[in-house]
Amino acid sequence: MSNAQNIIAEIDTFLDKSMLRKSKITKQELINFIEQKWQEADKEKYNIHQGSIFIGRMINEYININDFENMMRWIVEMDAHSLSKKHPAYINSYYNGECCLECGNEEKALEFFKLCYAENKDYIFTRAPFCYQFFNKHLENPKELTNKKDSDEEGFDIIFELKYWQDFFKENEKLYYNLLDEDGEIVEKPTTDQQNGLEYLQKNQEIILRNLLNELLKKYPDLQNIYNYSEENKQDFMPDLKGIQDFLDLLTPINFYVTSVIKEGYPYIGFGFSCSWDSEHGLGVMTHKDRIIEIAGADIAFDTWTAEKDLK
CATH class of the missing domain: 1.25.40 (Serine Threonine Protein Phosphatase 5, Tetratricopeptide repeat)
Known part of the structure; x- marks a missing residue:
């Protein structure tokens, strides 16, 4: 065998x-x-x-x-x-x-x-x-080369600094974010409402992160049951937690998405994290202002359908 x-x-x-x-x-x-x-x-x-x-x-x-x-x-x-x-x-x-x-x-x-x-x-x-x-350079008859634009330049990844988040996770890296249009496509410039969302996030970054982690802490025991790690691996990947500070070793914020779904002049924003318990799918959180809408895999961070469902 x-x-x-x-x-x-x-x-x-x-x-x-x-x-x-x-x-x-x-x-x-x-x-x-x-x-x-x-x-x-x-x-x-x-x-x-x-x-x-x-x-x-x-x-x-x-x-x-x-x-x-x-x-x-x-x-x-x-x-x-x-x-x-x-x-x-x-x-x-x-x-x-x-x-x-x-x-x-x-x-x-x-x-x-x-x-x-x-x-x-x-x-x-x-x-x-x-x-x-x-x-x-080693061809007998070298080919005439043209300058090509790297396809990775497309996408308009923009850097955003959240000092409180950096201090909490002890990370010096800034977050990248994307602006999404009505079709879920990445665009370069924010609308007025999206800019409102970015400013709100900057001013309220502490309460947003704390709300996010508190909501995740409530859901965490259910996630432990779903992933069902063996006793041998549980302590490494999904240990029991006492408070939100314990997420420090388990989560790393990666990026976020500012959607074009708007409520009361502010966009829904989704956050993506790498997490110890699911290296393949990661963790995603959809928010509106400082309210947590849904927590799931990383793809929920750009799932506008989740935001639109909350509007109804």
Whole structure:
């Protein structure tokens, strides 16, 4: 009987623990754990989708410490995974070349890029600029390159400072927010009502956060029952709490959305958090002024239907 699924689950849990705010797991301990567990798993690990994610994680870990030899060893593991076998060879060659270039080995990167180019002459020029610019210098007839706008520039992420929130969560990072139009699309400039909401949030940030955490504290026992962590993992991911201060180690505010749903001249605003008990879906809270409308997964933060339902 295969042991791969259970070992993949162990790795997943360990990774989740390493990302907790209170985690003391070092990068080297993380690398050592995955190395050991990966060796223990049988060949079925190459057929499990999550396995390819762990391989990619290890490739990046070794790139970050500039360990080319181990990075290449994990690239071989990626090539052995069933997911890689579903891709055209030129896609795998490009990926390998990008990793080699990031790890500082230009000679090996060029080797992979040439394989990619031989099979598909256009693909590399649709990928990361640092890769195709490097490769283009080695072509006998270099391609004329045009300046491309990074698609990540679209979206109008705007920085917003909530000093009380930063102090509470002991975070220096400012929050990003998006303004949503009537179709739920991100826009650049706030309406008068949305600007009212931003000003209200700035002036009332303490009471909003306290109301939010108090409401979450009431709901927390039900969430514990839903997630039903084992006694072994409960203390790490979803421990019993005495008060809102205990959320410090469990939550991190990420962003918020100012919707175009308006009530009494103020918009509904949704907040997104990462949370220890659900690294995949996170936590979302929809609010109106200092009133908490709903708490659910992170997608509730931009769910205008929830806001519109509250209007009725």
